[in-house]
Amino acid sequence: EAGVAQSPRYKIIEKRQSVAFWCNPISGHATLYWYQQILGQGPKLLIQFQNNGVVDDSQLPKDRFSAERLKGVDSTLKIQPAKLEDSAVYLCASSLGDGQFYEQYFGPGTRLTVT
Amino acid sequence: GDSVTQMEGPVTLSEEAFLTINCTYTATGYPSLFWYVQYPGEGLQLLLKATKADDKGSNKGFEATYRKETTSFHLEKGSVQVSDSAVYFCALRGGSNYKLTFGKGTLLTVNP
Numbered sequence: 001e002a003g004v005a006q007s008p009r010y011k012i013i014e015k016r017q018s019v020a021f022w023c024n025p026i027s028g029h030a031t032l033y034w035y036q037q038i039l040g041q042g043p044k045l046l047i048q049f050q051n052n053g054v055v056d057d058s059q060l061p062k063d064r065f066s067a068e069r070l071k072g073v074d075s076t077l078k079i080q081p082a083k084l085e086d087s088a089v090y091l092c093a094s095s096l097g098d099g100q101f102y103e104q105y106f107g108p109g110t111r112l113t114v115t
Numbered sequence: 116g117d118s119v120t121q122m123e124g125p126v127t128l129s130e131e132a133f134l135t136i137n138c139t140y141t142a143t144g145y146p147s148l149f150w151y152v153q154y155p156g157e158g159l160q161l162l163l164k165a166t167k168a169d170d171k172g173s174n175k176g177f178e179a180t181y182r183k184e185t186t187s188f189h190l191e192k193g194s195v196q197v198s199d200s201a202v203y204f205c206a207l208r209g210g211s212n213y214k215l216t217f218g219k220g221t222l223l224t225v226n227p
Contacts, residue, residue: 004158040219040220041219041220042119042204042206042216042217042218042219042220043159043204043215043217044217045214045215048214056214091158091159093159098213099213100146100147100166100208100209100213101147101166103161104161104215106151106158106159106160107158108156108157108158109158
């Protein structure tokens with residue numbers, strides 16, 4: 001079974017530029033998550049989708065971050081404009097469903113460096 | 116809100132040494148507890164989990180027991196290998212909400 005795919009794996013941009021990340025979840029997984037992992041910290045949930053609807057985006061900085069999951073499969077996360085503090089690894093995860101007992105499967109992440 | 120505190124790293128051990136990484140949590144309700152591992156250049160992988168008090172999760176020689184009385188979920192392994200070198204994250208889910216809440220991670224380096 002193919003895992004969660006993410007691209008690109010690495011991205012370097014200058015502050016105030018824009019960037020987009022792509023995620024392809026495991027086939028059949030209805031729930032998709034985007035996490036931000038700053039160096040030295042644990043991952044923090046940015047947004048959660050159930051199919052193509054947003055379940056939780058309470059920690060997404062909506063003035064600069066946006067995400068969509070058209071057709072309930074692939075998802076993109078965009079930052080516009082980027083700030084230095086956005087340098088982090090962005091992890092995508094998926095699960096069969098929402099709820100405490102559904103395991104989340106993580107992709108390899110995209111490492112963003114903002115200079 | 117929910118929170119997880121795990122021991123600061125880095126932890127450096129020799130091969131075949133005993134490993135303990137401490138993890139304590141604060142949560143309402145009855146959360147599930149997890150240990151994830153992140154190998155260099157890879158995403159997080161679920162290492163083990165426990166869903167109720169006194170459950171013991173185990174995998175690949177690692178163990179952790181859900182202790183509700185001490186709100187702890189310490190990770191142990193009797194004999195570490197070089198291939199165990201990674202960052203280990205303690206996490207919980209299902210306290211006040213269904214979000215996965217992670218600790219800061221502990222870097223383990225095992226030397227031959």
